[in-house]
Amino acid sequence: MTIAKLSRRYAAAAVTIGLLLFLQLGQGTAAQAEQAGGALAYSPQTDALYRSDGEVLYRSSDAGKQWTKVTLPSSAGNVLVSAIAVSPVGQGALYVAGRGVGVLKSIDAGNTWVAIVDGLPSDDVIALAAHSTAPDTVYAVLAGQGIYRSEDGGKSWRNVDKGPKAQIRQLVHSNLEGSMQSGWLFAATDQGVYRAMDCFCGFRKAGKLPGPVSAVAHDPKQPKELYASAGNQVFATANGGEEWEAAGSPGGEVRALAHTGSGVLHALLADGRVVRSTDKGRRWE
Amino acid sequence: MQPAVVQTVMVLVVLGAGAVLAGKSGAPPLDPREVEAGRVVYRQHCASCHGIRGEGEPNWEELNARGELPSPPHDAEGHTWKHSDAMLYRMVSEGWRDPFNKTDRLTMPPFRDVLSPEQIRDVITYLKTLWTPEQRQFQWEETLVRGAFPPQARAGSHHQPSDAR
Numbered sequence: 515m516t517i518a519k520l521s522r523r524y525a526a527a528a529v530t531i532g533l534l535l536f537l538q539l540g541q542g543t544a545a546q547a548e549q550a551g552g553a554l555a556y557s558p559q560t561d562a563l564y565r566s567d568g569e570v571l572y573r574s575s576d577a578g579k580q581w582t583k584v585t586l587p588s589s590a591g592n593v594l595v596s597a598i599a600v601s602p603v604g605q606g607a608l609y610v611a612g613r614g615v616g617v618l619k620s621i622d623a624g625n626t627w628v629a630i631v632d633g634l635p636s637d638d639v640i641a642l643a644a645h646s647t648a649p650d651t652v653y654a655v656l657a658g659q660g661i662y663r664s665e666d667g668g669k670s671w672r673n674v675d676k677g678p679k680a681q682i683r684q685l686v687h688s689n690l691e692g693s694m695q696s697g698w699l700f701a702a703t704d705q706g707v708y709r710a711m712d713c714f715c716g717f718r719k720a721g722k723l724p725g726p727v728s729a730v731a732h733d734p735k736q737p738k739e740l741y742a743s744a745g746n747q748v749f750a751t752a753n754g755g756e757e758w759e760a761a762g763s764p765g766g767e768v769r770a771l772a773h774t775g776s777g778v779l780h781a782l783l784a785d786g787r788v789v790r791s792t793d794k795g796r797r798w799e
Numbered sequence: 800m801q802p803a804v805v806q807t808v809m810v811l812v813v814l815g816a817g818a819v820l821a822g823k824s825g826a827p828p829l830d831p832r833e834v835e836a837g838r839v840v841y842r843q844h845c846a847s848c849h850g851i852r853g854e855g856e857p858n859w860e861e862l863n864a865r866g867e868l869p870s871p872p873h874d875a876e877g878h879t880w881k882h883s884d885a886m887l888y889r890m891v892s893e894g895w896r897d898p899f900n901k902t903d904r905l906t907m908p909p910f911r912d913v914l915s916p917e918q919i920r921d922v923i924t925y926l927k928t929l930w931t932p933e934q935r936q937f938q939w940e941e942t943l944v945r946g947a948f949p950p951q952a953r954a955g956s957h958h959q960p961s962d963a964r
Binding site: 665672674691692693694695709713714715716718754756 | 860861871878886890898937940944
């Protein structure tokens with residue numbers, strides 16, 4: 515075989531491999547966009563709602579009637595927002611996470627941002643949760659890397675758990691009593707809701723819910739009361755996730771849930787609408 | 800070389816070797832006397848539930864027929880290493896039940912009337928021999944942040960974090 519023939523074969527093989535890699539990457543991006551879906555969070559300090567359709571971050575100061583775009587740093591590039599979290603205590607730090615950007619933090623309602631990624635092994639963050647009572651504690655779920663915790667407002671991170679066996683879609687910290695440490699983490703996963711004390715001594719299934727769960731939220735004033743969504747249906751529990759009951763349907767596929775702590779449960783739907791319920795998820799407007 | 804200098808050098812060598820043995824953890828070396836005393840306590844009071852090698856009960860992550868979480872492992876497969884010394888001491892001393900157990904009893908019984916504070920410290924020190932260097936590092940840092948053994952358990956111990964809360 516001549517050198518010219520060998521070169522042509524190697525070139526053909528390289529093109530084929532490159533094409534396969536390109537197709538693989540393309541599939542990954544589409545899957546990420548599908549998974550990102552949307553995110554929703556409530557700031558009790560400013561009575562503001564934040565939502566994202568996966569690409570743009572919006573803020574509403576009138577309970578979701580009007581929304582204004584919140585600009586993310588241009589250095590973050592084409593952000594794919596996967597999660598939003600607001601610390602309900604202290605300055606009310608706003609955290610936004612996305613695949614490709616890691617975690618961004620703002621302490622002025624989104625006017626300025628800093629990237630807080632030191633100590634994170636990758637920037638593929640798929641879920642975020644702010645601690646319910648510790649203002650500087652935040653949790654980040656990294657694709658394939660487990661759960662990381664920062665207790666200094668994002669200056670440093672450490673791996674604290676590999677997470678449940680199921681795929682986490684949304685994570686929330688709850689001040690529910692009975693934890694060995696300071697609270698609980700509830701995870702919406704593709705296999706229901708999982709629950710763990712925040713010392714991370716084991717994620718366990720919290721009750722039985724049909725199919726994959728897209729979102730979970732808790733009432734900080736009544737921490738035994740939580741809400742979860744599966745498809746178009748919202749479920750409610752009054753005993754920390756032991757038993758769930760169907761509450762109501764917000765009128766579309768639910769992508770994210772957020773509770774204000776003052777009796778209002780918000781749901782972000784797949785079509786981008788944010789709807790609210792003031793009767794524990796039964797009726798929606 | 801002066802005897803005092805030789806002594807100082809030897810101490811530094813021993814401390815350095817201890818640090819190396821502790822891996823990258825920075826966690827202090829364990830007192831062999833506490834480890835041995837803790838091993839005896841463990842076999843007498845803990846092994847019947849948590850296993851002779853700290854392996855825990857089968858299916859310890861799922862509720863059993865009584866609706867209780869079985870005794871967890873204390874070795875590297877478990878989660879004991881995620882807790883500070885203060886928390887572990889409290890668990891052994893006061894007992895514990897998972898709040899979502901279907902029964903009200905303390906599945907982990909309190910040992911404050913059975914073991915002395917030093918014995919509780921010793922048995923926890925022994926458990927640390929069952930962990931990986933990375934787990935010891937994690938647990939040491941948790942102890943620095945969330946609390947060391949209480950004063951009554953520190954008597955005669957040379958291996959307590961001085962700056963832990």
